[in-house]
Every structure is written in C-alpha cells, then in structure tokens.
Amino acid sequence: MRVILIIVLWVLLGIFYWFCKDKCCANGNGGAPVSEIEAVTPIEKRVVKKLTPLKFACSDAQPNAEPAWVAFRDSLVSNLSDDSQLQIQGLYSKDESFSGDTDLGMARAKNVLKLFENLESDRVKLSSGNKGDECLQEELNNLIAFRYLKNTKKIKEIDDRTLIYFPFNSTKQIADKEIEAYLNDVAKRVVASGEKVRLTGHTDNVDSDAFNMELGEKRATAISNYLIRRGVNPNKIMIRSKGERQPIGDNKTEEGRAKNRRTELQIVK
Template identity: 30%
Template sequence: MKITFAFLLYLVSYCAWAQNTMEPTDYDALVIYKVTDDKGVPEQGAIVKVESILDKSLKTDTTDLEGIAEILLKKGTSHKIVVEKQALKFDFGQFDIPKQDGKLTMEENLQIQVVTNYKKIYNLKIHFAPNRAELYEAAKKEIDKLAEEMKKNPAMKIEIAGHTDNVGDANVNLQVSQKRASAIKTYLVEKGISEKRMIAKGYGKTAPVGDNNTEEGRSRNRRIEIRML
C-alpha cells in the first residue's frame, strides 16, 4: 500500500482541475481521496473511513467512477484512514490536517490491491448494425454468459463501456455508444442482475485501442468493454 500527501492553499478559488461538490471553509479543509489499484486504475465503490483521533467521530464517503471520495475535516486535527472494499480492509495509519489561514484543499492518493477471481477488463464479442443499438440473438447469448458470471460472483460490479471508431460525427458516435451500453444493461437487468451493480457509459471515439487509419484498427475500436469496478 502507498499513500502520498499534497495540499494546496486556496485564497480565492481552487484550481480548474478540482471540480468538487464540496467546498473548503475557513474552518474545514476539503480532503479529496483518490483510491486506485496497484496499476493506477480507479477503484469505484471503495468506502473511505476517516476517524478522529481526538473524539473517535467517524466520517465516510464512497468513491465514484473516478475513484474519488471527498470529506470535510476540521483544520488542526488528526485522523486515521481506513479503506474498505469487497470485505477487505486497508489501514493507512494517521495523518494530520494543517492549521493555517485561508481555504485549504488536500489531495491524498490511496493505493489498494483487491484480488478477484475474474478478469479486470474484457470485450464482449457482439456486433451491432451501423448506428443501431438493437441486440441480435447472437449478442444476447454472449451477454447471457456475462449474466451467469455475475450471478456466480455477487460482489461483482461492472461498467459497460461502449466505444466506436472515428468515422462519422463525434456526437452521433457518442450517442450510439451510450445507447448500446444502455441496451446491454437493460438486458442484464431482465436476466436478474441488479441495476445497482452496473454503470452503462458511452465513450464514442475517445478511447481507441487500434489505429483508426486502418480497417483492422477501426474494427478493434468498435467494441463493448466490460470493466470490473
């Protein structure tokens, strides 16, 4: 496990990269926790627990798709950090919140290693008609295999990621990739998988794995990825 600390003093506003739902105050620092695995992949659904050394009060937040959790903590206090995921607990020890003037935002990178008995990412071997999101019978059979895998692993949560090549309008590609991912999620729900265990997201052409200048590369880029969360 690794932990790194960095803090920024915000006198007027915070940097453009930090689009937070919470804001620091004159009395409380905003602590942004980013939880990743040992390869730097964000860990969604990890519970970050912060316990006060002084009065044992506890604050928690659950990481989002980007592995981010946010908690407001009083300046000049000390805390213990624990991260929990899939019945595993990771203890990061004690850290201190500086007591200083101005609005303070801190970033902490927490690295965990969750061992699972299924692949981190794999591609569903299914095909769609151009600009369409209807599922063919062959596609449903492939998704049925995923449904069975999820039933065998009740802790398994996934992102269904739709991807396209770079041919055509970027906004249309984005919409089509979202519709395809959503269609797969809907089908899995019909097969008895809780929608709370799934996120459907379209990425359009933004995450190629092949060369879009070749037909072979474009074919590789037109895909549905299943990512374990």
C-alpha cells in the first residue's frame, strides 16, 4: 500500500513540474520560444511650414493662388523701399520635367510676376534655383521665394572708361546721388571742352540676346538723357549696346551678373 502511495505522489509531482515548466517558466532560458508582437513606433508625418500662398504642381510652371495671396502680395509691395528691389526666385527639383525656353524655376518666377499689379519691372529681379533632387507634395507651396535686395549702385573707373552699375533692371531716369554727382562733373567737362561721350550698355545673360541688346541700349540712353538735361549737346553723345556679349563677370553667379549689368562711359577727344 505504501509503495502504491509513493508512486502516486511521484506521478503528481511530475505532472506539477511539467505544468510549471510550460506555464511559469516559458520565458526563462530553458523555456520554449514564445511568439511576441513587436511594438511599432508610428511614423510621424513631416510637417513643413507653408511659406507662400502660391502652390505649384510638380513639373508645372503655373502658380495656383490661394485666397491669402492678395494680402500677401500687397504686403510685399508695401514693404518695398525706394532703395530696394524685390527678388522673385522660382525653385525646381531635379526630377521635374519642363520643355520651356528657360528652366522651370525661371518660368515659375516669370508667371508669379504676372500676378503683381502696378509693380514696375525695374523694381523686380527674377532668378531661379535648384531646391533638391525630388519634388515633394509637402513642399509645393515653397517653390517660390521672395526677398528684398538692397540697392548697391557703384561707379568704378578703370583705364579710359568708367563703369556705371545698374542695381535694377532699369531703363529709367538716373536717381542716385553718387551717379548724379559723377555725371554732373562729366557734363561740365564736356560742355567746356567740346569732347564727346561714348556710352555702351551691357547686361547679364538673363533673357534672350535680342532683349538684352535692347536693354543695354536703353540703359545707355538713360545716362545720355541725364547728360542732355545737364547741357550736353546730343550730337556729342554716342550710344551703343553690347547686350550680354561682353561680360566682365561670371554669369553663373549673382555677383558676376551684377558686374555685367553696367553702362561704360568713355570720354573721347
């Protein structure tokens, strides 16, 4: 009887052991592998601040103006000081396709300019820039950039000529104290001496060759008109344009293009 009782106890202990092994020790080193569900960190959507109320579709140069555009545009114009220029820069990505005469960025800038009312062309500078490799949906309101450029008129005398730089894409009357003072001295000299003045207009390579030839001539004419108002005989002034054909700076950089936007003044005996 005692033997039977001992056998029964051993059986019960064995059952209890296997029960604990399977249920309580499954996560131990000797336990069977347990299927686990890995915690997945949710991917947060990247939030990109909308910089302008103008939206473009990828590979499209036409802007879609949102309701806030009018107030945004008017604010840009009202904050444009007399000695500043508004730069409109169109941006594009490498994966965008475009078949226009210019790159997609410049095409976007030109189309945005059309949305401005009563903004004179000499107060605006258009440019383009690469934004990256890929056109992203969350960046479609950030494909145009606005900034103010300070007027940096300069006069530089080299050899037998003087370079007069135009800060704007201007064809209007000269309105800068530094340039006016220099031209006043030129006018006094040639009126007294009977010398002639040769004016040669130059531009950067933005836009077409024909456009730049005309622009260069208009810049030279603007200086000619000022000299005439100061008493210089129109027959003593020679005007010509070289457009973009004789750069003195690298047209691939903003600094170089600024050097190329000039009128050269020579006094001829």
